[in-house]
Amino acid sequence: MNDKRLESIIGQLLRTGVLVAAATVLAGGVSYLVQLHSERVNYSTFAAGGESIRTVPGILNSAAHLDSAGLIQLGLMLLIVTPVARVAMALVGFALERDRLYTVVSLTVLVILLASLVRAI
């Protein structure tokens, strides 16, 4: 394992993750527009919305029922996970390279990242 090979694996992973996320959002978006394309929309006042778009179990549940909002949120969750996966991949790569300094650095970033993600959800 060297830096070049590590980077090409990370690049491939990113592209796949992003495309899967985009396809999911697109599926939800098309289904949303087919149903509600001529509905009037107004986003000038904020409303947090229900659990089905705000919590991980809620999103998974509504996406499983092929609900358009649920599919969009699932795709956005996949997108949010890509940088996390990128850091995790770099961590594994540095560990395989036996680069102790950068294994510790990547692990620190990953721990902080996961801690702030999980604390909120």
Next chain:
Amino acid sequence: MTALEFTAVVGALSMLAGFLGALTGLGGGVVVVPALTLALGVDIKYAIGASLVSVIATSSGAAAAYVREGFSNIRIGMFLEIATTLGAILGAFLAGRVSTHVLAIVFGLVLVQAAYQSLFKGSHEEDPRVESDALAKRLRFDGTFPVNGKAQEYGVRNVPGGSAMMFVAGTLSGLLGIGSGVIKVIAMDRLMKIPFKVSTTTSNFMIGVTAAASAGLYLSRGYINPSVAMPVMLGVLSGAMLGSKVLVHARVRTLRIVFGVVILALAIEMIVNGISGKV
């Protein structure tokens, strides 16, 4: 406005946001937030949620190309990311405890100066390449990046100064709600003497990680609205993929001009918001 019209308009603006965001290393928020709030009357909370989505979409959308071509430096990005994250924690702690009006105006003026430098001053790229200093060598920061198809070596300087700026970047982004990309690029380019394309693409890696850290919070608070975020995500992603292809072959001078114009717009936005008390 109907749902279809809203989706089309937001999608088109987001494509531009992703394109500029990928070229400059700033993410798409600079365009997405004012486009949604000022032009379309969307509530700021939805706009912030959409902006977060746009930053991650720019970062991950452009990253595949930058990583493959060997522009972004993962060691530098990962190391400096620690300082940014610590700064962001301080920023979140200070938010609501310090007045941000004056801070926004001061930061805006700093950006005006940075825009001036980027637009009218020469860059270190014209100089012979810098030699890494001792600390940068120990951290194995030096690398190569492609110039006209050939691998060009580069060195890195002033790691303590750069780390301090990254800390400030994190704090300000927590306090002012702006993406931290602009300070990241300036720190790497001006202080650490890293080539411009390596600076912007490494910033592009870092902003995605920083944004992902706060994504859980925004999602659980309901800031990420599916029908607002959907056209933003798809538009930004396609714009960013296009932008990343353009950056690979673009001249550094051109990229600096685009960067200068975008941060000048950001500077005006910050100063106006500071004076009108919106920050």
